[in-house]
Amino acid sequence: MDGKTALVTGASRGIGLAIAQRLCEAGANVLLVSRKAEGLADAVASLHGLDGHASWAVAHVAKEEDAQRTVETCLERLGSLDVLVNNAGTNPYFGPMLEISPALLQKTYEINQASVVLWSQAAWRSAMAENGGVILNMASVGGLGPEPMIGWYDVTKAAIIHITKQLAYELGPTVRVNAIAPGLVKTELARALWEPGEEAIAARLPMRRLGVPDDIATASLFMVSDEASWITGQTLVVDGGTSNMASGGVSIT
Ligand SMILES: NC(=O)c1ccc[n+]([C@@H]2O[C@H](COP(=O)([O-])OP(=O)(O)OC[C@H]3O[C@@H](n4cnc5c(N)ncnc54)[C@H](OP(=O)(O)O)[C@@H]3O)[C@@H](O)[C@H]2O)c1
Numbered sequence: 001m002d003g004k005t006a007l008v009t010g011a012s013r014g015i016g017l018a019i020a021q022r023l024c025e026a027g028a029n030v031l032l033v034s035r036k037a038e039g040l041a042d043a044v045a046s047l048h049g050l051d052g053h054a055s056w057a058v059a060h061v062a063k064e065e066d067a068q069r070t071v072e073t074c075l076e077r078l079g080s081l082d083v084l085v086n087n088a089g090t091n092p093y094f095g096p097m098l099e100i101s102p103a104l105l106q107k108t109y110e111i112n113q114a115s116v117v118l119w120s121q122a123a124w125r126s127a128m129a130e131n132g133g134v135i136l137n138m139a140s141v142g143g144l145g146p147e148p149m150i151g152w153y154d155v156t157k158a159a160i161i162h163i164t165k166q167l168a169y170e171l172g173p174t175v176r177v178n179a180i181a182p183g184l185v186k187t188e189l190a191r192a193l194w195e196p197g198e199e200a201i202a203a204r205l206p207m208r209r210l211g212v213p214d215d216i217a218t219a220s221l222f223m224v225s226d227e228a229s230w231i232t233g234q235t236l237v238v239d240g241g242t243s244n245m246a247s248g249g250v251s252i253t
Contacts, residue, residue: 001052001225002027005078007070009061009119010088012039014187015138017046018213019085022221024052031074032056034088053078061088061115062107067122081127083224086116087138091189097151105152112156116163124171132174134224137164138216139179139235141243157181161235168233176232178223183239185211206241215240 006023010016011032020030020043029052032043040056047054057073059066074081090111093104116137127133142150143157160179168177184194184201194201194210202209219238222228237243 001083001221004028004082005030005074005080006083006085006224007031007033007074007081007123008085008087009033009059009115010138011056011085012036012043014189015182015185015213015216016085016087017043018217019087019220020054021047021050022214022217023083023224024050024054026221026225027051028083029053029078030055031070031078033059033061033070035060061086061119062110064118064122067115067119068126071119071122071126075127080131081123082131082133084119084123084128084133084135085138085220085224086119086135088115089138089189091150091153093152094149094192096149097155100152108152108156112153113159113163116160117167120167120171120177124175128171128175135167135171135175135177136220136224137177137179139164139181141181141183141237141239143181143235144237144243164235165233172232176228178228178231178233179235180216180219180223181235181237181239181243182216183211183237183242185213185216187213204245206244209240211238211240 006028008016008020011020012034020032023030024047032040037058044054044056057070059070093100137160139160140157142154143161164177164179
């Protein structure tokens, strides 16, 4: 990734920070993006000394003006935008989908789903239409089928899988667009899912452990690299085998 530039949303912690780290280790210059300056400053400090240069910008992924402004910041500061990682996501509701409020329907839709289109539009219009590039979207194994309690979140992740196919068609051949579908990864977002019964959940999985952010980051690095130059429109499942289980009893995200 030497000389490449990348913008990673939701990069102040968890999966996004691990992706930023892998990109920097591989020589890319990376702009880390999230809502809170404090977390971003700490995240960038943790990447100090790696091959690529890291810096940060505050943005809310659901805001169109933030997408445009942040892409411009990336171009001004880093000189180009080769890789966009649409990683930021949220899950503000836990319960039956039929009981979710209109406000939380909208919030989850805007942050998880519509943002993928808004940030891809900004990247395409300001940089990738002319120079090409790669987009990677963070879906979930929850987007592959129904599961208890996080149904609407899963709908937005299923949409990301389809948006990925659609954008791959619309932006090819100069821009590749792929997604990763993680299983349960030990981060803040998923804490309520894994903390109460980590050992019991892990025991039911083929790999007998939950994911860690770097499991997703290593796969992400491959997907955005030139090694994957004939892969587009795909969703790579990285879940320790979770989605192969027929039990239906494994709570995943
Ligand atoms: N962990 C899992 O088991 C799992 C499984 C499948 C898929 N995923 C997906 O992986 C992605 C990363 O999740 P994670 O588990 O790493 O979560 P996390 O550790 O909670 O990190 C979420 C990141 O997103 C940022 N963020 C949240 N809302 C934002 C917004 N509106 N605008 C900009 N940034 C925002 C947060 O920073 P600020 O608070 O500073 O904004 C933080 O950097 C998400 O799309 C998630 O759905 C996770």
